[in-house]
Amino acid sequence: MTRTVYVNGKYLPENEATVSIFDRGFLFADGVYEVTSVLDGKLIDFDGHARRLARSMGELGMRNPIATEDLLEVHRELVRANGIVEGLIYLQITRGAAADRDFAYPSEDTPPTIVLFTQNKPGIADSPMAKTGIKVISIEDQRWARRDIKTVQLLYPSMGKMMAKAAGCDDAWMVEDGAVTEGTSNNAYIVKGGKIITRHLSDDILHGITRAAVLRFAREAQMEVEERAFTVAEAQDSDEAFFTSASAFVMPVVELDGAAIGTGAPGPVAIRLREIYLDESRKVAI
Ligand code: PMP
Secondary structure, three states: OOOEEEEOOEEEEHHHOOOOOOEHHHHHOOEEEEEEEEEOOEEOOHHHHHHHHHHHHHHOOOOOOOOHHHHHHHHHHHHHHOOOOOEEEEEEEEOOEOOOOOOOOOOOOOOOEEEEEEEEOOOHHHOHHHHHOEEEEEEEOOOOOOOOOOEOOOHHHHHHHHHHHHOOOOEEEEEEOOEEEEEOOEEEEEEEOOEEEEOOOOOOOOOOHHHHHHHHHHHHOOOEEEEOOOOHHHHHOOOEEEEEEOOOEEEEEEEEOOEEOOOOOOOHHHHHHHHHHHHHHHHHOO
16 A cells, blocks of 8 residues: 655655655754654654654754644644554654755755654554563664764664574663663663662663653552663563563563573563553543
């Protein structure tokens, strides 16, 4: 099926949508993105994603080409046009196309490029992987130092995924100065003695929108949360582990570098948080 996508103010069939070869997203990875999930044909955590998008652009001195209400309307129109019940909306904004390749930013009046498309993913809420849990390896974190900005420079996370695949695993947790930063495309957690432990917010990690919601729900459910760095050894010795992201929600992690975590099966905290997150998010989806 040909998708309807959105490019610079127009809804087009995917095979007619184009951007310039001079686009700075293409030449310099000079762009930011967001991924918002869709459940029951509605957007999950849209406001959080819109706020983080504005922040990412602000940190890079990029002009925001679209008001949040209009962005919401584009998301909704793409959900409608493509009949998405469960899936994802990918949004990317770049600093646009200058007349030539130049490291210096183009003039302020260069229009940013904005692209959105849908990914149809029936069954994401009922993912079989959430029932078995996933396996991860640890790798050195070799990304740049502003991971709080959600840029499209995702080559190292892609390399990390390939390293995980080569090791027969599903994902990689990245490690810096002996402590886990985050997964290639998710925030990482362990549970020890009933306490949920996840790295504190800083420039070292992306401030996950799902992370914020899950920690809020955990605290509301009287679960103890500690925001601090943890090591691979601590994770291997924990009772359970999981990760969060907009596309996978809460996903149990059952093995790290070949060592089973806890019983080697999804733990009760991850299972419960996944249920709470899905239930509560559906209630307020827009
Ligand atoms: N960390 C990284 C590096 C990510 O790429 C993502 C997902 N894009 C996350 C964390 C999770 O963020 P969110 O919950 O907002 O999807």
